Amino acid sequence: MCCPQPELRQTYRDEPVTRPNPLLTAPMTSVLLRMTGPMILGIVAILAFNLVDTFFIGMLGTQALAAISFTFPVTFVVTSLAMGLGAGLSAVMGHALGQGKHDEAARITTDNLFLAVLLVAPIALAGALTIHPLFRLLGASDELIALIYDYMLIWYLTVPMLVLPMVGNAAIRATGDTKTPSLVMTVAGLVNGVLDPLLIFGIGPFPAWGIRGAAVATSLSWLMAMLVSLYILRHREGLLRWRLSPRPQLLAHWRALLHVAVPASFTNMLNPLANAVLMTIFAGLGTEVVAAYGAASRVEALLLIVMMALSSVLAPFISQNCGAGNPVRAKAALQFCMRFALLFQLAVYGLTWLLAPFIAELFSSHPQVVRLIVLYLHLVPIGYGFQGMVMLLASALNGVRASSVSFLFNGLRLFVFLLPGAWLGAKLGGEQGIYLGILMANLAAGTLAWWYARHRFEQLCHQGRP
Numbered sequence: 082m083c084c085p086q087p088e089l090r091q092t093y094r095d096e097p098v099t100r101p102n103p104l105l106t107a108p109m110t111s112v113l114l115r116m117t118g119p120m121i122l123g124i125v126a127i128l129a130f131n132l133v134d135t136f137f138i139g140m141l142g143t144q145a146l147a148a149i150s151f152t153f154p155v156t157f158v159v160t161s162l163a164m165g166l167g168a169g170l171s172a173v174m175g176h177a178l179g180q181g182k183h184d185e186a187a188r189i190t191t192d193n194l195f196l197a198v199l200l201v202a203p204i205a206l207a208g209a210l211t212i213h214p215l216f217r218l219l220g221a222s223d224e225l226i227a228l229i230y231d232y233m234l235i236w237y238l239t240v241p242m243l244v245l246p247m248v249g250n251a252a253i254r255a256t257g258d259t260k261t262p263s264l265v266m267t268v269a270g271l272v273n274g275v276l277d278p279l280l281i282f283g284i285g286p287f288p289a290w291g292i293r294g295a296a297v298a299t300s301l302s303w304l305m306a307m308l309v310s311l312y313i314l315r316h317r318e319g320l321l322r323w324r325l326s327p328r329p330q331l332l333a334h335w336r337a338l339l340h341v342a343v344p345a346s347f348t349n350m351l352n353p354l355a356n357a358v359l360m361t362i363f364a365g366l367g368t369e370v371v372a373a374y375g376a377a378s379r380v381e382a383l384l385l386i387v388m389m390a391l392s393s394v395l396a397p398f399i400s401q402n403c404g405a406g407n408p409v410r411a412k413a414a415l416q417f418c419m420r421f422a423l424l425f426q427l428a429v430y431g432l433t434w435l436l437a438p439f440i441a442e443l444f445s446s447h448p449q450v451v452r453l454i455v456l457y458l459h460l461v462p463i464g465y466g467f468q469g470m471v472m473l474l475a476s477a478l479n480g481v482r483a484s485s486v487s488f489l490f491n492g493l494r495l496f497v498f499l500l501p502g503a504w505l506g507a508k509l510g511g512e513q514g515i516y517l518g519i520l521m522a523n524l525a526a527g528t529l530a531w532w533y534a535r536h537r538f539e540q541l542c543h544q545g546r547p
Contacts, residue, residue, distance in 0.1 A: 120390035123263030165346025167251030179404025373453035399480030408542035422469035467527020
């Protein structure tokens with residue numbers, strides 16, 4: 082008698098997956114908080130990745146550090162595109178997973194990873210061919226452009242290896258697994274940290290490539306992350322196919338992704354644009370104010386890490402539950418996260434208020450700068466919970482494929498509330514006035530986000546459109 086055949090895993094059939102899906106069935110709060118922990122590690126790894134590069138390049142001297150600083154606006158545009166594509170893939174694929182359509186989710190993933198390469202490859206080629214004129218336009222000297230060329234040529238030619246793991250990790254997160262993408266990015270950061278000094282300074286048998294070595298180290302760490310994320314998508318999750326979908330389905334998948342990805346990419350670009358304008362307002366108040374804001378903004382990034390992580394895990398939770406026809410659970414998750422944001426950031430504010438003098442002295446010994454950092458940390462973080470609510474709503478809107486509304490909310494916070502509030506505060510109250518203006522802007526935007534979440538979000542989840 083023939084032995085019974087083992088049951089095949091349902092990863093190649095377009096029917097509901099029978100195994101329990103914790104995003105749809107497990108207790109909401111425990112799922113969200115369990116997913117958030119690994120995301121915090123992943124975000125810290127990404128921040129450390131950039132800091133390590135800057136640290137070792139800075140050891141080459143001021144010229145090298147200035148050269149790498151010129152590259153930030155350009156690299157940010159490409160990474161914003163990748164983040165937008167990841168948000169789009171997470172939303173569209175999560176919706177399919179919520180409906181139990183694993184095979185459709187696999188086709189969506191395959192088609193849109195291919196789209197990511199199609200979009201980034203010509204951008205990278207055009208960038209590689211225009212390094213000199215572009216960075217001359219940005220104000221770099223000929224001496225700096227020579228260093229920039231050494232770095233950016235390699236960066237451009239290997240940037241698909243950055244985009245694929247960013248988008249691929251978003252696909253893995255859409256399944257509810259945040260541990261694996263965070264681990265991939267952490268290991269990539271460690272690889273980069275080990276290779277940087279070896280290839281920059283030529284330690285042991287390695288060549289001393291200077292700033293070019295930093296680009297090679299970064300590219301090799303991207304390669305590792307890409308191979309691991311694609312392997313997991315193919316062999317563990319069953320979410321990659323060897324063939325693209327037929328043309329009509331392929332184009333439909335691309336349209337669905339771009340409907341979310343384009344506004345999401347522009348949303349990612351709003352913050353640096355607004356920060357550039359905000360910096361000009363600070364500059365009008367003096368060098369000490371600019372220095373204090375630069376230090377305080379770095380502290381701010383650390384204080385909002387949990388909000389960034391929570392907003393990242395909320396999107397797949399929302400998209401799967403809306404796809405499964407459970408808008409009540411999706412809305413409840415958003416409102417829980419908003420309440421958590423208020424309470425958590427209030428606790429963070431209390432700790433920040435107490436530690437503000439010590440934090441300020443880590444960044445400067447200048448009495449005026451220290452005073453201004455302390456003043457900032459005593460006022461602005463009061464509104465971080467409200468700022469977190471805007472971040473959470475924006476992520477949830479991406480999850481229901483309403484990224485144009487997400488773009489609108491971020492634009493309102495930055496260009497209707499924040500910048501006018503900061504400008505008016507600076508005119509009326511100097512340093513304290515500008516800080517109060519930022520605080521009031523976050524309070525207003527967060528209150529509006531809370532109202533929208535209560536009165537409009539569930540309808541969006543029902544309709545799948547604003």
